Amino acid sequence: MSDLAYKNALTEYLEGFVSERRRGRLHEVLKERTNHMQLVLEDVYQTHNFSAVLRSADIFGIQTTNFIENRNKYKISEDVSMGSTQWLSLNRFQNHENNTKACLTDLKSQGYKIVATSLHKNSVSLEELDVSKPFALVFGTELTGITKDVEDMADEFVKLPMYGFTESFNISVCAALCMYHLSSRIRKEVPNYGLSEDEKRDIYIDWLKASIRKHDLIINEFDAKYYQKA
Secondary structure, three states: OOHHHHHHHHHHHHHOOOOHHHHHHHHHHHHOOEOOEEEEEEOOOOHHHHHHHHHHHHHHOEOEEEEEOOOOOOOOOHHHHOOHHHHOEEEEEOOOOOHHHHHHHHHHHOOOEEEEEOOOOOOEOOOOOOOOOOEEEEEOEOOOEOOHHHHHHOOEEEOOOOOOOOOOOOHHHHHHHHHHHHHHHHHHHOOOOEOOHHHHHHHHHHHHHHOOOOHHHHHHHHHHHHHHHO
């Protein structure tokens, strides 16, 4: 049996444990998910900020967030994230010689443009940023922003307008504003912003699992029957 055949059979089996209404809701949300823009959080250290960014990512339909853990480790507050982590794809870069370079190199190899949030002199506004091609939006740590490695590897820089005395937004606020504006533009300007069929299939299975109590026992039962037939 092929991998695709297995996934299709598993999907059909798991759907039997989920109500029709629930399945409809999963498909409704999945239809609006996108990986045209991914997020990158570099060494963010406040749990509240981690969690708030993920909550916003789920709300705005941004499926994938990449965590760079050079000094600070990924830690989520469920009180803040409101369970959003179970609906998102999360990648952690923590065991490389240089996690920042490893993450950005991986994204570039997938065809993503690296866009760093910065007050860099060459920064463009959210309205000016070209969103026609896939891009990864990078946010730096709370105190010092992006590192030199991000600055060297970035293809473009973007900034938010500020008219007061304070020189920076809280990272979770900055991320939410960027996601709102850019995800709205993507949906208006990019014809095929949604997930691929393969991505939808895999994520739907994950979401079915998240909707079923003790899904691991159910999958073990399915595997025993499936491979016995195969």
